[in-house]
Amino acid sequence: MHLIVVPQTHRFSEPLPLQSGAVLSAYELVVETYGQLNTQRSNAVLVCHALNASHHVAGLHADASGQPVPRSEGWWDNLIGPGKPVDTDRFFVIAVNNLGSCFGSTGPTHTNPATGQPWGADFPVVTVEDWVNAQARLLDAMGIQNLAAVIGGSLGGMQTLSWTLQYPDRVSHAVVVASAPNLTAENIAFNEVARRAIVTDPDFHGGHYLREGTLPRRGLRIARMIGHITYLSDDVMNEKFGRQLKPADLAPIGGGAEDGVALGYRYTTQEVEFQIESYLRYQGDKFSEYFDANTYLLITRALDYFDPAREHGGSLSAALARATAKFLLISFTTDWRFSPARSREIVKALLENRREVSYAEIDAPHGHDAFLLDDPRYHQAVRAYFEHTVAASLSGEATHG
Amino acid sequence: MHLIVVPQTHRFSEPLPLQSGAVLSAYELVVETYGQLNTQRSNAVLVCHALNASHHVAGLHADASGQPVPRSEGWWDNLIGPGKPVDTDRFFVIAVNNLGSCFGSTGPTHTNPATGQPWGADFPVVTVEDWVNAQARLLDAMGIQNLAAVIGGSLGGMQTLSWTLQYPDRVSHAVVVASAPNLTAENIAFNEVARRAIVTDPDFHGGHYLREGTLPRRGLRIARMIGHITYLSDDVMNEKFGRQLKPADLAPIGGGAEDGVALGYRYTTQEVEFQIESYLRYQGDKFSEYFDANTYLLITRALDYFDPAREHGGSLSAALARATAKFLLISFTTDWRFSPARSREIVKALLENRREVSYAEIDAPHGHDAFLLDDPRYHQAVRAYFEHTVAASLSGEATHG
Numbered sequence: 046m047h048l049i050v051v052p053q054t055h056r057f058s059e060p061l062p063l064q065s066g067a068v069l070s071a072y073e074l075v076v077e078t079y080g081q082l083n084t085q086r087s088n089a090v091l092v093c094h095a096l097n098a099s100h101h102v103a104g105l106h107a108d109a110s111g112q113p114v115p116r117s118e119g120w121w122d123n124l125i126g127p128g129k130p131v132d133t134d135r136f137f138v139i140a141v142n143n144l145g146s147c148f149g150s151t152g153p154t155h156t157n158p159a160t161g162q163p164w165g166a167d168f169p170v171v172t173v174e175d176w177v178n179a180q181a182r183l184l185d186a187m188g189i190q191n192l193a194a195v196i197g198g199s200l201g202g203m204q205t206l207s208w209t210l211q212y213p214d215r216v217s218h219a220v221v222v223a224s225a226p227n228l229t230a231e232n233i234a235f236n237e238v239a240r241r242a243i244v245t246d247p248d249f250h251g252g253h254y255l256r257e258g259t260l261p262r263r264g265l266r267i268a269r270m271i272g273h274i275t276y277l278s279d280d281v282m283n284e285k286f287g288r289q290l291k292p293a294d295l296a297p298i299g300g301g302a303e304d305g306v307a308l309g310y311r312y313t314t315q316e317v318e319f320q321i322e323s324y325l326r327y328q329g330d331k332f333s334e335y336f337d338a339n340t341y342l343l344i345t346r347a348l349d350y351f352d353p354a355r356e357h358g359g360s361l362s363a364a365l366a367r368a369t370a371k372f373l374l375i376s377f378t379t380d381w382r383f384s385p386a387r388s389r390e391i392v393k394a395l396l397e398n399r400r401e402v403s404y405a406e407i408d409a410p411h412g413h414d415a416f417l418l419d420d421p422r423y424h425q426a427v428r429a430y431f432e433h434t435v436a437a438s439l440s441g442e443a444t445h446g
Numbered sequence: 447m448h449l450i451v452v453p454q455t456h457r458f459s460e461p462l463p464l465q466s467g468a469v470l471s472a473y474e475l476v477v478e479t480y481g482q483l484n485t486q487r488s489n490a491v492l493v494c495h496a497l498n499a500s501h502h503v504a505g506l507h508a509d510a511s512g513q514p515v516p517r518s519e520g521w522w523d524n525l526i527g528p529g530k531p532v533d534t535d536r537f538f539v540i541a542v543n544n545l546g547s548c549f550g551s552t553g554p555t556h557t558n559p560a561t562g563q564p565w566g567a568d569f570p571v572v573t574v575e576d577w578v579n580a581q582a583r584l585l586d587a588m589g590i591q592n593l594a595a596v597i598g599g600s601l602g603g604m605q606t607l608s609w610t611l612q613y614p615d616r617v618s619h620a621v622v623v624a625s626a627p628n629l630t631a632e633n634i635a636f637n638e639v640a641r642r643a644i645v646t647d648p649d650f651h652g653g654h655y656l657r658e659g660t661l662p663r664r665g666l667r668i669a670r671m672i673g674h675i676t677y678l679s680d681d682v683m684n685e686k687f688g689r690q691l692k693p694a695d696l697a698p699i700g701g702g703a704e705d706g707v708a709l710g711y712r713y714t715t716q717e718v719e720f721q722i723e724s725y726l727r728y729q730g731d732k733f734s735e736y737f738d739a740n741t742y743l744l745i746t747r748a749l750d751y752f753d754p755a756r757e758h759g760g761s762l763s764a765a766l767a768r769a770t771a772k773f774l775l776i777s778f779t780t781d782w783r784f785s786p787a788r789s790r791e792i793v794k795a796l797l798e799n800r801r802e803v804s805y806a807e808i809d810a811p812h813g814h815d816a817f818l819l820d821d822p823r824y825h826q827a828v829r830a831y832f833e834h835t836v837a838a839s840l841s842g843e844a845t846h847g
Contacts, residue, residue: 230689
């Protein structure tokens with residue numbers, strides 16, 4: 046029995062003031078929901094997405110004849126659905142595509158009403174706080190005042206944390222996975238190299254490539270390759286690829302030396318030699334076909350800017366004093382992008398404010414990507430938290446569909 | 447009293463067979479030497495350079511009038527020179543620029559005798575083993591049979607290790623700093639992204655940019671930025687740059703929101719916001735002005751290909767059985783490019799062969815770059831090794847100049 050989902054578009058005509066000072070006069074948000082809102086309207090769970098994800102979190106999409114599209118599962122389908130750790134038989138789960146995205150909600154590929162042309166680089170800078178404000182308006186429109194929980198991984202975890210600071214009265218529980226209270230200099234550095242690869246691609250045209258009928262695919266490929274390296278652990282890359290060579294489709298290039306042939310090397314600087322190169326090129330190519338370059342810039346900047354401690358003189362403890370939610374934090378030992386130490390900073394700051402916090406540090410080999418994977422200890426931690434802690438604070442039982 | 451050095455060019459007309467099967471029919475090597483060869487010809491020390499370095503290891507260059515050029519110190523001037531840890535009052539130090547480089551020895555910016563055009567992408571692939579063979583011929587030409595020591599960091603450490611395998615009878619001591627027995631999948635991945643940035647730059651022209659009168663500066667900038675991130679530790683980047691903003695030269699861009707102004711953000715996706723971005727862009731710009739793109743491809747490939755265990759079924763212990771030198775290995779705790787674990791693999795394989803090995807794991811904050819810096823514990827370890835162990839095995843005392 047498949048969960049078939051249909052995205053819905055919500056239009057907003059009340060202008061949204063952004064942190065930068067810009068104002069978005071009207072916008073759309075694309076949303077999916079799973080499960081049913083109970084009569085007390087108390088069982089809603091909001092899912093916040095990370096860099097290259099969308100509102101399509103769980104279930105399958107259907108084709109025109111109503112048949113499920115193979116391999117169209119949502120990006121967190123292993124975690125969220127009927128009987129899953131975030132159980133949609135019990136919770137009403139809402140997933141929203143963020144402003145600035147290229148997956149449906151208003152973003153740089155849409156038409157700028159002021160010019161009649163695609164927004165491109167003129168799309169205003171959006172922050173984690175702006176996204177949370179837009180999500181709160183969506184909930185207003187849906188008639189939902191309180192969230193049983195907000196959950197997100199990576200950049201989604203930053204939105205989750207920000208919800209507890211911007212709307213402390215509306216969030217009962219916050220589940221923050223593989224996240225951080227801000228980016229380190231190294232994190233910003235990787236984002237900046239990726240952005241420079243995009244911006245310096247001659248097909249970028251200052252961000253107005255759609256007007257020019259081009260796409261900065263070269264830059265997007267490089268950006269994705271860099272990103273991909275930082276999502277994986279050194280260990281998992283060694284296990285998966287190690288120093289394996291790509292099998293030769295053709296006779297060895299420039300072969301002849303007995304040594305060389307024995308080693309299996311083709312001795313080439315521009316062609317693929319190792320499997321890891323082939324994998325990264327494939328990931329880069331695929332990404333460059335579907336992702337918007339301006340969206341990449343906007344979302345990496347939202348990551349860079351997020352820093353709730355900033356307006357509190359760098360004190361995360363002072364920043365988190367506003368939060369009243371109960372927290373579950375989860376990190377993964379081999380995640381070097383958002384290491385366990387970063388999650389522990391949040392745990393410490395919450396404990397200094399005497400908040401209720403659970404923390405699970407999962408010994409997983411997969412690096413940052415672990416938050417998307419089906420690790421039994423990780424999923425059990427989420428399941429237990431939703432079954433016992435989140436469910437216990439619902440004012441009544443969920444209706445079943 | 448300054449050490450003034452003058453590089454010298456050695457020409458070789460005997461063809462050099464390369465590991466790839468190609469043959470370099472004639473070539474030049476640019477060399478600097480420091481100190482004096484003793485009468486027993488027993489005090490020679492060879493220095494092998496890493497990715498973007500050269501034969502200019504120590505001392506200063508002079509201008510036309512013989513005056514020292516300010517800030518022209520060699521790249522390992524803090525370690526090598528009169529009275530320094532590798533003491534040129536005692537040892538005759540030889541530094542050679544490798545084939546394929548862009549700093550003087552025959553490389554892709556030189557003329558291909560077969561075409562009368564710059565070699566460009568047609569320059570043959572060179573390996574660590576090829577470099578060592580060329581260095582050995584240089585020593586033959588200089589009348590030096592035995593090296594008191596070979597020393598190198600990073601890729602230079604790989605050459606040092608390879609010397610003990612290719613010419614075990616000619617090396618008494620090997621000093622391998624911040625190196626590895628091969629690259630991991632992650633190391634190769636970073637090299638590959640850098641290469642793709644170069645190769646996909648429209649100004650690369652398949653590697654024949656010199657013929658076209660262009661330079662792939664965009665790609666080189668990205669390559670250098672990626673490299674730079676991997677040379678530094680997360681800690682040192684946080685300490686040096688953290689989340690500091692670049693001071694505004696101008697009024698804030700798009701400012702107006704009170705929040706934004708209070709946070710000091712300019713809210714821009716394409717301009718510099720953080721200091722770390724400014725630093726990386728500067729490093730990338732500088733590098734793209736002096737480094738050759740084909741050299742970058744060749745040298746990163748030499749790193750990728752090095753793997754002495756490969757022809758021994760992956761057994762490093764079997765590979766190192768040929769080595770008869772005594773070893774000093776040094777690693778740095780925060781080096782995540784070539785972590786201490788990689789040096790320990792070499793130590794373990796040498797011990798399995800009952801070789802004499804000293805190993806120092808230096809607790810230094812600077813990441814891979816530490817091998818170029820003036821850390822007292824590191825320098826003391828090198829000094830002690832040369833003063834006591836290397837000097838003890840000289841057959842006589844060095845003459846003084």
